[in-house]
Amino acid sequence: VPSHVFTLGDRDVAGIATQAGGRTSHAAILARSRGIPAVSGVAGVPAQIKQNDLIVVDGREGHVLVNPDYETLAAYRKLQREFVDLKDALAENRDQPAVSADGEPVQLLANISCTADARAAAAMGASGVGLYRTEYLFLAHPDVPDEEEQYRAYCEAIDASPGRSITIRTLDVGGGKQIAYIGGAREANPFMGWRSIRLSFEHPQFFLAQIRAVLRAAADDGRPKQVRLMFPMVTTVEEMRKLRSFVHRAERRLTESRTPFGKVPVGLMLEVPAAAVSIDVLLEEADFVSIGSNDLVQYLMAADRDNPKVSGLCRPLSPAVLLVLRDVIAACRRAGKPVTLCGEIAAAPKTCALLFGMGLRCFSMSPAFVPIVKDLIGRLTRDKAEALLRHVLKMRTVSQIAKYMDEQIRVISPQLALLDS
Numbered sequence: 373v374p375s376h377v378f379t380l381g382d383r384d385v386a387g388i389a390t391q392a393g394g395r396t397s398h399a400a401i402l403a404r405s406r407g408i409p410a411v412s413g414v415a416g417v418p419a420q421i422k423q424n425d426l427i428v429v430d431g432r433e434g435h436v437l438v439n440p441d442y443e444t445l446a447a448y449r450k451l452q453r454e455f456v457d458l459k460d461a462l463a464e465n466r467d468q469p470a471v472s473a474d475g476e477p478v479q480l481l482a483n484i485s486c487t488a489d490a491r492a493a494a495a496m497g498a499s500g501v502g503l504y505r506t507e508y509l510f511l512a513h514p515d516v517p518d519e520e521e522q523y524r525a526y527c528e529a530i531d532a533s534p535g536r537s538i539t540i541r542t543l544d545v546g547g548g549k550q551i552a553y554i555g556g557a558r559e560a561n562p563f564m565g566w567r568s569i570r571l572s573f574e575h576p577q578f579f580l581a582q583i584r585a586v587l588r589a590a591a592d593d594g595r596p597k598q599v600r601l602m603f604p605m606v607t608t609v610e611e612m613r614k615l616r617s618f619v620h621r622a623e624r625r626l627t628e629s630r631t632p633f634g635k636v637p638v639g640l641m642l643e644v645p646a647a648a649v650s651i652d653v654l655l656e657e658a659d660f661v662s663i664g665s666n667d668l669v670q671y672l673m674a675a676d677r678d679n680p681k682v683s684g685l686c687r688p689l690s691p692a693v694l695l696v697l698r699d700v701i702a703a704c705r706r707a708g709k710p711v712t713l714c715g716e717i718a719a720a721p722k723t724c725a726l727l728f729g730m731g732l733r734c735f736s737m738s739p740a741f742v743p744i745v746k747d748l749i750g751r752l753t754r755d756k757a758e759a760l761l762r763h764v765l766k767m768r769t770v771s772q773i774a775k776y777m778d779e780q781i782r783v784i785s786p787q788l789a790l791l792d793s
């Protein structure tokens with residue numbers, strides 16, 4: 373579960389293999405952000421493992437091998453060295469600007485769960501934080517952290533973020549993330565149940581405290597900063613209006629008590645198909661959009677992101693997913709509203725190239741992936757990426773698209789193909 377990975381801290385963990393979960397399960401996301409190879413959905417393997425067995429965790433292909441033969445082990449050792457060398461070499465681009473081969477600038481932001489991640493983001497050359505998952509502040513806490521404590525944590529995160537630029541997401545628990553002291557009873561369909569803002573709405577005092585803490589952290593302190601407030605799992609326009617009214621209430625309270633605060637852009641995470649369908653109307657109420665593709669893919673395909681049995685369906689390269697992403701990005705651009713994508717696909721070369729072809733110019737990802745994406749974008753032109761997109765949108769199946777994009781990434785950069793899966 374996510375809290376296990378979160379509390380691994382600095383312990384020396386070489387790899388994680390789990391029976392449950394999928395590529396975008398939160399435990400896998402956290403492992404990846406800490407540079408730990410992780411494979412989920414490996415039924416049966418744990419039963420075979422004994423003390424002192426040698427285990428290969430191949431996070432790229434999703435394989436777990438127990439006591440491999442000499443040749444296999446040597447091949448993996450070689451791959452491991454190449455992988456580390458390549459990542460080190462790419463990390464040297466951290467001070468270079470992120471621009472495409474034909475000179476279009478892109479913004480590469482980082483997803484963080486704590487202040488240490490924000491420092492990693494700066495070290496990797498991200499230009500800001502595109503997603504601060506605040507739930508980990510709560511997961512690591514014995515009870516609800518009060519407004520003061522949250523305020524301090526957000527100030528700290530702002531100071532550690534590159535350019536003091538950060539997008540703070542309000543609590544997103546339920547679904548794959550549970551917190552003992554908040555939330556409800558077990559549900560038959562937790563991802564479609566009482567999660568995220570649905571839960572926050574029913575704890576208005578807590579929710580207002582979180583919003584106030586963010587607004588206070590955004591107060592002018594004489595140095596440049598950019599703080600944005602983002603709400604997860606927005607499904608309807610009524611919800612978006614209600615969220616705005618929560619922000620107004622928080623602002624009123626702070627004004628009345630003469631507490632300094634800053635006005636912040638208010639945005640939504642686009643993760644629910646209903647929101648994608650009504651994007652034009654939602655955009656009237658939102659200052660910006662961040663596409664949460666981890667959830668959007670699972671909801672669109674009706675395939676649980678944590679269930680390995682349906683991982684064959686939960687595929688971001690599915691034609692249906694690509695069409696929805698294309699339309700949402702186009703709608704945001706038409707409306708002149710900033711749009712980012714902060715799911716795992718922002719950092720995977722195949723999808724990243726297609727997103728660039730859709731006109732996306734702002735990507736948010738685990739800090740470790742920023743140099744990889746910077747390298748990829750530097751090899752793409754708008755014409756090339758648009759041509760790739762046009763080509764795959766004529767295809768009918770996910771396997772055709774995946775195969776074609778594999779070949780294309782290999783041509784664009786054989787090295788980067790090594791990092792894709």
Ligand code: PEP
Pocket residue numbers: 503505544643663664665666667668714715716
């Ligand atoms: C997403 O759903 O894509 C996302 C970034 O949010 P999370 O992974 O925290 O659900």
Ligand code: MG
Pocket residue numbers: 604643664666667
């Ligand atoms: Mg999500």
